[in-house]
Structures are given as structure tokens and as C-alpha cells.
Amino acid sequence: MSVSPNPNPQAPADEGTHTRLPHHVAFIMDGNGRWATARGLPRTEGHRQGLEALRAAIRHAGNVGVKIVTIYSFSSENWNRPASEVSFLMGLLKRFVQRDLSELHKANVRIRIIGGRSDLEPGILTLLEEAEDLTRKNTGLDLVVAFNYGSRAEIVRTAQHLAQQVADGELRVEDISEKIFSQNLDTGGLSDPDLIIRTSGEMRLSNFLLWQAAYSEFYFCDVNWPDFDEAAFDEALQCFGNRERRFGALDAKAL
Numbered sequence: 001m002s003v004s005p006n007p008n009p010q011a012p013a014d015e016g017t018h019t020r021l022p023h024h025v026a027f028i029m030d031g032n033g034r035w036a037t038a039r040g041l042p043r044t045e046g047h048r049q050g051l052e053a054l055r056a057a058i059r060h061a062g063n064v065g066v067k068i069v070t071i072y073s074f075s076s077e078n079w080n081r082p083a084s085e086v087s088f089l090m091g092l093l094k095r096f097v098q099r100d101l102s103e104l105h106k107a108n109v110r111i112r113i114i115g116g117r118s119d120l121e122p123g124i125l126t127l128l129e130e131a132e133d134l135t136r137k138n139t140g141l142d143l144v145v146a147f148n149y150g151s152r153a154e155i156v157r158t159a160q161h162l163a164q165q166v167a168d169g170e171l172r173v174e175d176i177s178e179k180i181f182s183q184n185l186d187t188g189g190l191s192d193p194d195l196i197i198r199t200s201g202e203m204r205l206s207n208f209l210l211w212q213a214a215y216s217e218f219y220f221c222d223v224n225w226p227d228f229d230e231a232a233f234d235e236a237l238q239c240f241g242n243r244e245r246r247f248g249a250l251d252a253k254a255l
Helices: 032-038 043-064 083-106 122-135 151-167 178-183 230-241
Strands: 024-028 068-075 110-114 142-149 195-198 217-220
Touching (some): 032 043, 043 083, 083 122, 110 122, 122 142, 142 151, 151 178, 195 230, 217 230
Parallel strands (some): 068 142
């Protein structure tokens, strides 16, 4: 994988293509199974091709100047899928890290993992932590991987953490604000997503970044994730660039 940061971080690589670029793009990568079924292939082949689409999306994001990419790689509900499919997905995750981590590191990409960690199998947890540790000091594209992630669980964890701080006398109840709460989420320190893209025609968040998506723009397309190429990505970016973001009252262009 080659991720080449845009030499001009203030503008997309093709200024004629994107009128205004999102700082943070989040992906719900849906449709791998449907893509495979439509071709008479096993679902695992859809996931394999979906990984290729992910590589292309990360590369394109870096090329056009997007600063943060968050991917919904494996939800906390995905454990309920057939054991054989879960096993394949875990193997795919391992191969992704083993094959791509060094190239992502060379490309100055910083990897961050969000989601529950307490109940993860030790081998998987070690793999994820190694990816974070290796790339921690990188300063290019932030790749945020939502693994074993569910937004409601994240919000509950955050509330429990803040409640414990109050109980320990480290924090006063009246000091808890939206800012403090945001800082203690899994995504603390990152900006909220400007654009959330979901493929395969579904139009819901599916327990993804519920707090962080308060003022995100949404883009839903019928393309199954394995077919989500640079042209489809550009179309989403163009759509975002043509929208007026008001944040409750004002057009963001006037800010």
C-alpha cells in the first residue's frame, strides 16, 4: 500500500474536483456479502475484496488531503455472525496488519484503535496495540480503526469512568461538560467526523459514532463496498463540498 500525503495540506490534490474537503471522513463499509452473493461467490471473497477497497480508500484519502479516516472494521455486534465468518475476519485483520503496517508506517500514517478491549483475545489485542505503538509518533494521516466497537457501549464506558472520578474526588459533578465528556470518549483528542459515508444502500448509523456524529454530514450510496473506488469517493467528497454546514444556525462558510 502506498499512501502519499498531499504536498499542500490546505487544499485537495485536485482543486477542481473537490470544492471543500472534509478534515475527517468516517466509513461504514457495507455490502461485502452482497457483492459476493451477487457474483455467486462465498461471503469471504467479498470481505477479501473489501479489504482491497479499503486499501484504495486510505491511499486516496491521503492523496487528496483528508487528515483523519475512521473505519468501522468490526462492531461489537459482529461477534454474533457465524463462527466461520468471524474466524475469517480475524484472519483478514491479522493479514492486513502483517502486510500493510510497515507501509503505513513508512507513509507516516498514525493508527489508533477505538472500541472495547477488556474482552479481546490476547493475540488480537497484542496485534492492535503493536500497530498503535509502532505508529504513535507519526504525523500524517490518522487512521482510526473501530474494532469491537459499539457507540452505546463507548458512551456507557465514558459515563462509568467519569462517575468513578467523581467518587474518587478527582472530579466534581458540576464540572462535567460536553467538552469533558468528549475528551473521555474513545475518540478523545480527535475532531468529530465531518462526513460519514455508508455504502450498499443502507441509511442508518448502526451504533457508530453516535455522540461524535451530532453535526456530521451523511452520504449514502448504493455501491457495495468492494466497488467503492476513487470515482465513488470523489463523488462523495464533491457532494460534501457542495453542502452548507450550519451547525445549528450559521453557514460554516461564514465562520
